[in-house]
Amino acid sequence: MRFQIPIGPQHPALKEPIGLRITVEGEIIRDADIRLGYNHRGIEKLAEQKTWIQNIYLTERICGICSHSHTTCYVQGVEKLMELQPPKRGLYIRTLVAELERVHSHLLWLGVAGHEAGFDSFFMYTWRDREIVMDILERISGNRVHYGINTIGGVRRDLDELQVKYILDSLEILRKRSEYYKNLGTTEPSFVARLAGVGYLSKEDAIALCAVGPTLRASGVPMDVRKDDPYAVYDEVPFEVCTADTCDVLGRAVVRIKELFQSYNIIEYLLKNLPAGEIAVKAPRRAKPNEVVSRYEAPRGENIHYIKSNGTDKPERLKVRAPTLANYAATIKMLKNGFIADVPLIFAAIDPCICCAERAVAIVDARTGQEKVVPMNILKQISQKISANKERKREAEWPL
């Protein structure tokens, strides 16, 4: 018996709204379809009406978790358009925040993966330690999520000795805890049984479907914008690109845990070699007509902004491609012929950061399997028609 299960736009497995429609036969998924737009906010259109400076804060609000990724990507593109060279210290601090953000995002992902696999203890542990990173970020920028530290030509806040020492101390705790998660996540039998072999994505498919980030690296392709196309100060910092060749959710978890350790090393290097000097240069209000492609390795993969200027103080076009969008095609491939039980895991494994989904409601008839898409206003009419002639139910009462 085939029937369709609507997952989303609102569903407990999804931390943000997106529409997935899954055709199942028993417990096996035969087909999957994805629908975006529920959360579409028209940021690209809005960006054309805002100035260069206003757009920093607009791009910051594309995503909560990787807010720094989008601003950095945008800001370094605009710096190229304005022919600015930010001072070294500014770039170091920008990279430092980027790496802290990666740590906090990966810890968050570990927790979410644990929760989706029904391993709530793991979730509670990782999220407690994520607080340490959030505290560091709060010390640096004053905010826990939207750091607002980037500006065109550098960063807005400097670091002092005490902050450096605080970060280094906290880093020790994080290292120790991450070591524990590495053991737990890769040896706990029921957890590994749940992750291994799930969501298989072969190397060829990963390349053909243009997957990015840990999803791609877990399929054995060592692609990392930080290494391939170094921005900020990544050409000076020693680090390795982490890959795994198991091509499944376990591989993605391993890649992320390995990247945690790389990030700790990078943070330590940055803090120990922090140059003295200015943190920002003054930026002009306008940019000459030009265009630029800016790439950035966000925690979820390659983030790309295409910016075109037309000589005014507003951009002509700002195209944003968040890493999650690039992974959707691969997700559908991974979902097919899997189990329903694996849907949340596979979907969580790309670390979805959804700023999209749908605005219509899909009504699936369980008896016939027929599905019709009904827009919200007609749905309202239907519900009014049904409830109009009914007598009112008794109010709920306290039973004692």
Place this chain on the structure above:
Amino acid sequence: MATLKTLIYLVIYPGLLFLFIYSTFCEWYDRKLYARFQNRMGPTHTGRWGLLQPIADFFKLMAKEDIVPERADKGMFSALPAFGLAIVSTAMLLLPVWNYSLDRPSLTSFNGDIIVLLYLLSLPTFIFFLAGWSSTNLFSTVGAARVLTMLFGYEVPLFLSVLSPAVLANSWRLAEIAAFYRQHPLLILVNLLGFLIALICVQAKLERTPFDIPHAETEIVGGTFTEYSGKKLALFRLMQDVEMVVAAGLLATVFLGGFPGGPLVGLINFVIKTLFVIFFLTLIRATTSRIRVDQVVSFSWKYLAPLAVLQLLIVILVKGLIS
């Protein structure tokens, strides 16, 4: 006098009143332990140390609006929670807590009551299945199918492992089995393997992590209970708590020597031993992640069932040795 005793047995202890209070206490204990395992506080606000939290939850749910889906089989949908609660409460009466005599079988303690108890513990699974099926929600239907699939996995090892101590004690009566192990405490060690298997199977029967597959909220929302709300959901939750107490009581009777000492000392014995069993159930819940339904079935048939047979063999050997 006998009538009064029976009435007390039915209504107060270990009947409805005690069962309600004790099962909510067990839920609090389970929640608190689970929270402490996860570095959290657990319930703290309602009552001393949050002791009244499960009762508050129960009454809160009772006061909520009760919705029956249009397409659901209304009679069945509404009757199932009460029916389920009645079944598990009946099962509780069969546990030899007090008001039984070893020599003279009575209505609550007779030869073969272990089989009846196991049967009464199997019924809730069907109640869950019917609940999911009759609500005609997609998620409930998937949940209901999962309930039955899991049943085929854990039921056989559970029966084998619970019945092997009975074989050694040479009785089908819970009171006699418990009395036998009180006389020969060392023989409890023989059933250690069976105790472990039974713990895992009870965990599956109670649908707790790693076997909370029928209502895995990240996959199929509320699973079998998706459409339930208000009073019906409250009764279902109470039923699960009672089921936990009864299952823990069964394991304590069969594997840990029962609850000797009349009403009062027996009560203390009952509390200590069931909490001991529930501690392990919570430990399993806190340290594992949910597995897939096919993994449950293959795990039970590959490992649990052969080990349960091995336990039965050990018991038969030991029985030959001591007789």
Place this chain on the structure above:
Amino acid sequence: MNDQALIDKANESLKDKVLAITNPAPRRIFLKVAVENLLEAVNWLKKDLGFTHLSTISGVDLGQSFEILYHFANNYCSFTIRTEIPRDNPQLPSICELIPGAILYERELQDMFGITIQNIPDPRPLLLPDDWPVGNYPLRKDWKYERPPEVIPGGKK
């Protein structure tokens, strides 16, 4: 591999099909081809140079025409192929045969610019709702957003 070598290879292989090739910043190459030669250029880039990763497809409304940019990347640089199509007849060939991962970006182009993608495997709308009025393409420069009057069912008039 360096920028100049890539530019030389492009001029050598595509010859007069190259309308313009620029290198505004290190590791950034922009190649302009006519829309008829788009598939050939993409095929050349994928097969001969090994640019298998399509980062995204951007569309820009230039007023009289649409500019479409295909941002490719490999482990050295970002290579962009651009093409221009007239605004009154926006037709574009699909590159999904060569790059299967392009499907979502092409659907996005269809929604946002009203460009017809020929031979697209899955032409349904991706981002816009199903009751979105026909002929409204949000990222065109002449499209302005107007908030529809809010009606609360059963609310105050």
